Structures are given as structure tokens and as C-alpha cells.
Amino acid sequence: QFQKPEDAIKYRQSVFTVMANSFGKIGAVVKGEATYNKDEVAKNAAVVAMMSTLPWQAFGPGTEGGKAQALVWSDNAKFKAASEKMQLAVVDLNKAAQSGDLESIKKAFGAAGATCKGCHDDFKKK
Numbered sequence: 001q002f003q004k005p006e007d008a009i010k011y012r013q014s015v016f017t018v019m020a021n022s023f024g025k026i027g028a029v030v031k032g033e034a035t036y037n038k039d040e041v042a043k044n045a046a047v048v049a050m051m052s053t054l055p056w057q058a059f060g061p062g063t064e065g066g067k068a069q070a071l072v073w074s075d076n077a078k079f080k081a082a083s084e085k086m087q088l089a090v091v092d093l094n095k096a097a098q099s100g101d102l103e104s105i106k107k108a109f110g111a112a113g114a115t116c117k118g119c120h121d122d123f124k125k126k
């Protein structure tokens with residue numbers, strides 16, 4: 001799928017960039033910095049949920065580098081578990097966003113953000 005490790009690194013970083021952009025737009029609403037628009041939040045949450053499935057294929061053997069810690073490969077089971085936790089959390093966020101209940105969105109957003117941070121703490125270089 002990727003010719004060079006750099007291609008895999010660029011791919012996964014691009015996915016995370018798009019994900020963070022949409023997640024950040026929801027964050028602005030959750031923090032009260034932007035007005036709540038149901039369709040906007042629903043669209044961004046759907047983007048986050050869809051994008052969350054993509055980066056993992058670009059962490060294969062021999063693709064060490066970027067901001068990924070060596071632990072991604074040396075304890076891949078733990079990394080996979082953390083990635084699955086995040087994917088479940090953003091599915092919840094997407095459900096809340098499609099329902100249009102801002103209080104549920106706030107709760108699900110906080111839980112999803114914690115899974116982003118949890119994985120960064122262990123697997124991402126500062």
C-alpha cells in the first residue's frame with residue numbers, strides 16, 4: 001500500500017490532521033466559543049468517526065517514524081487497544097451529534113478527547 005515509510009507517515013499524519021480539524025470545530029461549540037448548529041456538528045462528528053478508522057493501516061511494520069513512539073511497534077497490542085477505545089468513543093460522539101442533544105454531545109466529546117490524550121501520552125512523541 002505504501003512505497004516508502006515516509007508515505008505511510010504522511011498518510012497517517014494527514015488523517016489525524018483532518019480528524020483534529022473536525023474534532024476541534026466540535027470542541028469550539030462544546031466550549032461555547034461557537035454557536036451550536038446541529039447539522040455542522042453532525043457533519044464534523046461523522047467526518048471524525050469515518051477518519052478514525054483510517055490511520056491504523058499506516059502503522060504497519062517498517063513504518064516507524066514521524067511523531068510515533070517506538071512503543072507503537074514494541075507493544076502493538078496496547079496501541080491497538082488504545083486505537084479501538086478511541087474509535088468506539090467517536091462512534092458515541094457521532095451518535096450524540098446525529099441526535100442533536102447538546103448535553104450528550106458535550107459528554108461524548110469529553111470522553112472522546114480523553115481517548116485522544118490517553119493514546120498521545122503513551123504513543124506520541126512530544
Ligand code: ASC
Pocket residue numbers: 020023024027113114116117
Ligand atoms: C483535539 C486534538 C487532540 C485532542 C486532545 C484531547 O482537538 O487535536 O489531539 O483534542 O487534545 O485531549
